Amino acid sequence: MNSLTIRGFAIGILTATSILAVVYVIQENNAASLKISAADLRAYAKDHEYILIKEKEYKDSLKPDFEKQENIPKTNEVSISITAGMSSLDIANTLVNNHVINSTDEFEDLVAQKNASTKFQVGTYTLTSNMSLEQIVNTLTK
Template identity: 25%
Template sequence: MKANSMQSFAGGLLVAAAVCGGVYYFGEKDVAPIQAKEKPATEEMITDLLAENYHVYAEEEWQDILESVAQEAYDDAVANMEPVESEQQEQQTEENIVYHTKLILTVSTGMTSIDVGNALVKADMIENSMSFFNEVERRGVANSLRPGTFEITSEMTLDQIITTIFK
């Protein structure tokens, strides 16, 4: 900004402050007093609520009601429970549970087979990224990495993973 425009701006602020100060100083001083509302007594509030068909309880009564409702719900839940047979438990413990993981791998332009190997190691699909890189180099497909999104499962072998990701 130039000095002249800066002076004009400052002059405008000074005039605005003077006008606001004059209105404040010479303005009306008569202000109506604020009337405070009186808070109704507790008994009045209770009678008003009861007249509106609300229920009003003391703290001890409310806690007793909550405890009785909770006890009834607990008793109903216990009554509806079916006993678990021991044979079902034995069958479940004898079964071997095998978890399969699925990885959605996104290969972008500029990624190398080392980057892909590191992503597979982070997802626990392979144990060593260098062995993956060495296998890719041995097959000669390191330059054939396809950009895209691939679905890799833990059931896939290293050969299947390489054929999926590389051309």
């Protein structure tokens, strides 16, 4: 390659870069001046069968169903009666049926671990669904 070829190549690259820079600046100015009104957006969405929703509605739609239930109380307060002769399984079933605990197995495991199956006291207790298993067992064995 001689110096004229290299010089021509360099001028070509410089010219192409200059043209691209000018085109970029012109397009940026045109894009900045392009404004879409809310009415235009709604009309476009309607014509193309899109549905427009607000960002909060969209984020709420992504949440699992159990997080959407804002009107349902977070705690379930119930009164449980323990009578003479009830086994820990009977008590666990009563707690599950009243939605205080989710599983009889976990309750039974904790009762066995604490050796509390014979320590349940006869009486009526107020329990809530946000109590831990430990709290429930402690309340029922006092």
